[in-house]
Amino acid sequence: MEAILPGAPWLIAHRSMLGINKPYKISLNGQDYVLWQNQQGEVFALDNICPHMQAPLSDGWICSDRGTIACPFHALEFDGQGRLHNADKVGSQPLLNSLELVIQDDCIWTYGGYSPKIPVPDLIAKVSSGMSFLGVAGEKSIHGTFLDSISINYDYNHQSGTHRDLFGIKANRIPVFEHDGYYAKVVQELEREDSTWNDILRNPVILTAPKTYTGTLEYAFPALTTFRTDFSLGEILQVHALYPETATQTKTFVLVYTQPKHPILQPLMGRFVLNAVATVIEQDTRAIETSYSRQPAKIRLPNEEIMFYAQKLYREWLNVL
Ligand code: FES
Ligand SMILES: [Fe+2]
CATH class of the missing domain: 2.102.10.10 (Rieske [2Fe-2S] iron-sulphur domain)
Known part of the structure; x- marks a missing residue:
């Protein structure tokens, strides 16, 4: 290939x-x-x-x-x-x-045997400073191209469908999108629907999740998407790694770091967070694997320029010195 x-x-x-x-x-x-x-x-x-x-x-x-x-x-x-x-x-x-x-x-x-075109990013050390490594979740081979798999990480509309039952999102605002070459930063504010009794029974920790929360996403294209957010139990950082296994298969896994508000919360947070991350990856994978092959979109949604930014970096990779 x-x-x-x-x-x-x-x-x-x-x-x-x-x-x-x-x-x-x-x-x-x-x-x-x-x-x-x-x-x-x-x-x-x-x-x-x-x-x-x-x-x-x-x-x-x-x-x-x-x-x-x-x-x-x-x-x-x-x-x-x-x-x-x-x-x-x-x-x-x-x-x-x-x-x-x-x-x-x-x-x-x-670099897989190729001569380096860009340096290994220092993003993980930067975003995880002061946090403890919790574990790896969501290790998976996705039957999808690298471009489709990475696009979902820059897609600020897919939460409403793909992750509907996990977050029940009512509103989604993007107050910050900045980029500088292969680095980008996005701040996202999510407003959740009221939890139903069913939601609470299925996942009692939902009671501790705020109604509105802010996530900070930082990207080192093409390998990393990091997502840091503050819950009532503490802070959680996910580092999503992605690499092309073959032309049609993409590997993903997530490094999870936490900083609990109190050490006693660490075991509870640990189990909950790793399971939640694995569920998010399952849902993303399903979205990628079940979509029909890409056609030009006939509808535009807000904030899609973030996804177009990543797709442009992908297309123009070979032109960059
Ligand atoms: S020792 Fe490896 S194939 Fe024979
Ligand atoms: Fe997702």
Whole structure:
């Protein structure tokens, strides 16, 4: 396949997603890779295809004493540089390509083998400062193109339909939309409908949600959408990562950070927030996967210029030096 946005930095995982000494498979722009993290926190990434008879190394296992990955087919072992380990001998040349990684604040980034066109953004460190990492939610492969998948993150009208039963939104105002190159910031004010008894029974925490709340969204195109909001229990930050697995499949996951108003609220907030984020991702995925293929829209809605801004960056990517 032709690479989508070659030279973009992609957030492919958070350390917590890898575990220790466990193969973790990713697909990026049509190539499969296997990643693993050792006890010391070093992370390796190799082509996922065994150079012997093409078995997927991610189905194999890690030999922690030698720091190698063993192939599931004939158990040949390769180190993090892709060199064959045979008894005590180490091959002099790598037989597998390794994928170059950039690790920042427990986040694992890669350019997927392309030369960098823009730097790895420092947005996560900036927006999460003073908050604690809660976990990862909503890890999912969406059957949809990267453009369709990213567009929903810049679409300020989809909450009313796609997330109707979660928020019951009555009014939606956008007092701020500013952008500077690949960075953008949006402030959104949402006014919720009155909760019904059914809503409260289904989700009692709704009682603690304010009638009107303000979300601040900051974007580092194309990899990140961050969403920070203040609830009565505390502050919540979601970092939505998106990267193209193939031409028609897009990976997403959300890093969630919190700052509870009181430490005693952390466990309650933790469970509620991770479940809510997973539900939001399910709903977005459904919207993307069930829509018919894009035709020029015959109707315009307010604030769509935010979505057009992202689509323009996508279209003009190759023209940028
Ligand atoms: S296919 Fe991997 S060792 Fe044979
Ligand atoms: Fe959404």
